[in-house]
Each structure stands twice: as structure tokens, then as C-alpha cells.
Amino acid sequence: MSDVQQRIDQLVKGSEVLLFMKGTASFPMCGFSGRAVQILKACGVDPKQLATVNVLEDDEIRQGIKEYSNWPTIPQLYVKGEFIGGSDIMMEMYQSGELQQVLGTQA
Numbered sequence: 001m002s003d004v005q006q007r008i009d010q011l012v013k014g015s016e017v018l019l020f021m022k023g024t025a026s027f028p029m030c031g032f033s034g035r036a037v038q039i040l041k042a043c044g045v046d047p048k049q050l051a052t053v054n055v056l057e058d059d060e061i062r063q064g065i066k067e068y069s070n071w072p073t074i075p076q077l078y079v080k081g082e083f084i085g086g087s088d089i090m091m092e093m094y095q096s097g098e099l100q101q102v103l104g105t106q107a
């Protein structure tokens with residue numbers, strides 16, 4: 001594994017809920033990333049429990065995460081070390097209740 005792939009691996013394994021995004025949860029720099037944060041909030045994820053990586057601050061991670069996940073775009077959600085998807089998939093899973101189940105936030 002390359003250095004950046006190893007760094008990503010450590011990030012992914014180091015936080016239960018990890019969102020690779022553009023900007024931060026407080027200041028998303030793209031509508032897709034903002035939507036991903038909103039969906040997680042709607043699922044009841046405590047903002048303090050939400051770890052984010054701002055790919056705009058690290059071009060190696062911005063490119064490397066696409067390879068790591070085999071997914072071409074940002075945002076990317078990981079839960080318990082597993083790749084879940086981008087914002088479209090998150091929205092579909094939220095609407096079906098599956099995302100809340102994966103996150104363990106369902107009533």
C-alpha cells in the first residue's frame with residue numbers, strides 16, 4: 001500500500017463515522033458535501049461524533065480516496081470502517097431508513 005493509501009486506511013479505521021468532504025461540517029464548500037452533512041444530522045448523528053476530512057486541504061487524499069474506495073467523487077461516507085457511498089446513496093438510504101440502521105441511530 002502506498003503512503004497515502006495507508007494514511008487513508010488509518011483515518012477510516014480511526015473513526016466510527018467519517019465523512020470525506022469539501023470544507024467542514026460547519027462550512028461545507030460544495031452543495032454535495034453540505035447535503036451529506038445535513039443527511040447525517042437528520043439521521044441524528046451527534047455533530048461531536050462526526051469526523052470529517054476536508055479533501056480541499058490535501059490533494060493526495062482527494063485523489064487517493066477515490067482509489068481507496070473505487071468511487072470517483074466527494075463526499076464519501078465511511079461507517080465502522082466500511083464505505084457506504086456518496087450523497088445520492090446516502091439520501092436513498094436515509095429515505096429507506098437503512099442509513100439510520102447502519103449508523104445505529106434508528107429509534
Ligand SMILES: N[C@@H](CCC(=O)N[C@@H](CS)C(=O)NCC(=O)O)C(=O)O
Nearest residue numbers: 030032072073074075086087088089
Ligand atoms: N452524485 C455525487 C455528487 C458528488 C460529485 O459529483 N462530486 C464531484 C464534484 S464536488 C467530485 O467530487 N469531483 C471530483 C473532485 O472534485 O475531486 C454523489 O452522489 O455524491
Ligand code: FES
Nearest residue numbers: 022029030031032
Ligand atoms: S465543488 Fe463544484 S460541484 Fe462540488
